[in-house]
Amino acid sequence: MSKSSGTPVSDEDAGVSASASTDRQAFPRQARVRAKAEFDAVFARGRRIAAPEFVLHLLADGEAPRLGLAVARKVDPNAVGRNRIKRVLRDAFRRQRAGLAPAAYVVVARAAAARADNTALRAAFAALLQRAAALPLPASAGTMPAASLPSPSTRRAPGRPDQPAR
Numbered sequence: 461m462s463k464s465s466g467t468p469v470s471d472e473d474a475g476v477s478a479s480a481s482t483d484r485q486a487f488p489r490q491a492r493v494r495a496k497a498e499f500d501a502v503f504a505r506g507r508r509i510a511a512p513e514f515v516l517h518l519l520a521d522g523e524a525p526r527l528g529l530a531v532a533r534k535v536d537p538n539a540v541g542r543n544r545i546k547r548v549l550r551d552a553f554r555r556q557r558a559g560l561a562p563a564a565y566v567v568v569a570r571a572a573a574a575r576a577d578n579t580a581l582r583a584a585f586a587a588l589l590q591r592a593a594a595l596p597l598p599a600s601a602g603t604m605p606a607a608s609l610p611s612p613s614t615r616r617a618p619g620r621p622d623q624p625a626r
Contacts, residue, residue: 487554493528493564502528502566509592513573513584517566518592525594527553528566536574545573548581556586561594 493499506519529549531542549567553560567588573581589595 487550490524491526491554491557493526493566498526498564499528499530499566502564506564506566507592509588511584511588513570513576513581514588515568515570516588516592517568518563518594520561520563522562523564524562525553525557525560526564528564529569530566531569531573535569535571541574542569544578545569545581548578549585552582552585556589556595559595560589563594565589565594 493502502517502519506517509516509518527550529546531545533542536542536545553565567585573584576584586595
């Protein structure tokens, strides 16, 4: 550590292990919608899907998945609350990015997002992505396993055990 400034010189000085920083999935600049022109294009030409917590604007442009966030002071007057919403959304996007369809995703937060906890924010974001067909639907959790259902060719006609159903 530098004695003059008191700031760490390296990750080791800061108490950050190298494995902890490499385990985290990256969120590079290429994965972000940053320029006003990009936001404007997504708002003008993209699809809009709404939920109580968020509005998702999606522009399928064939490029790698990118995320843009808009959390206004009207949503939460405290910067800490706005930053929490953005942090949770960035993390959820980072974890799902590999399975997402190539597009630009812009999420606009609503007032309900400030009242929701982190788990609810992640769930609402995942639900929006599924409604936008950007994520595959989860496997159906039925009451019976598919293997135990009889096939149509092996079912018997009612009242006649020796004859197959038509």
